[in-house]
Amino acid sequence: MISADVGDLGMSALSQGRVTDYTLDDVHEARLTVEARVASLAAERIDSASIERLSDLIDTQEDTIGDPIRYLIADREFHTEIYRACGNAVLSDLAATLYSYLLDHRRRVVAEPGAIERSINDHREILSALKTGDGPALTAAFGVHERRIYDTTRELMATS
Numbered sequence: 001m002i003s004a005d006v007g008d009l010g011m012s013a014l015s016q017g018r019v020t021d022y023t024l025d026d027v028h029e030a031r032l033t034v035e036a037r038v039a040s041l042a043a044e045r046i047d048s049a050s051i052e053r054l055s056d057l058i059d060t061q062e063d064t065i066g067d068p069i070r071y072l073i074a075d076r077e078f079h080t081e082i083y084r085a086c087g088n089a090v091l092s093d094l095a096a097t098l099y100s101y102l103l104d105h106r107r108r109v110v111a112e113p114g115a116i117e118r119s120i121n122d123h124r125e126i127l128s129a130l131k132t133g134d135g136p137a138l139t140a141a142f143g144v145h146e147r148r149i150y151d152t153t154r155e156l157m158a159t160s
Helices: 024-045 048-062 068-085 089-099 103-110 115-132 135-159
Strands: none
Touching: 024 068, 024 089, 024 115, 024 135, 048 068, 048 115, 068 089, 068 103, 068 115, 103 115, 103 135, 115 135
């Protein structure tokens, strides 16, 4: 007889809401993979109201230069708007969970001179690709943005 007991199969740190139990490299690789799929779907499915909201959020981000906390609030809204636009609740939730990894470190990173401006420029590239529905350009823009987040977080962790 075959047992139906799968043991701890579903008991990963992620399923327990502890994304911080993973390494930066593991989260970075997962985020690149998940966000690539999210971006591809969002490019196909995003509506005009979401595009307008993203544009408004970039305007809001412009007003937060010099205020890392307010920026990160607007940044989270920007990312989650895109995650939701993919139309897949599981991928959206997974992407949002991965986004939250080491968020306390991100506050210190975005306090560095020019960091918010660079991030906003990345967001403009992301929005531009969304407006044209260009999935490959959107995936590439997300990749550039995520790699910048990874590199700056890694640098901060190395000096902390």
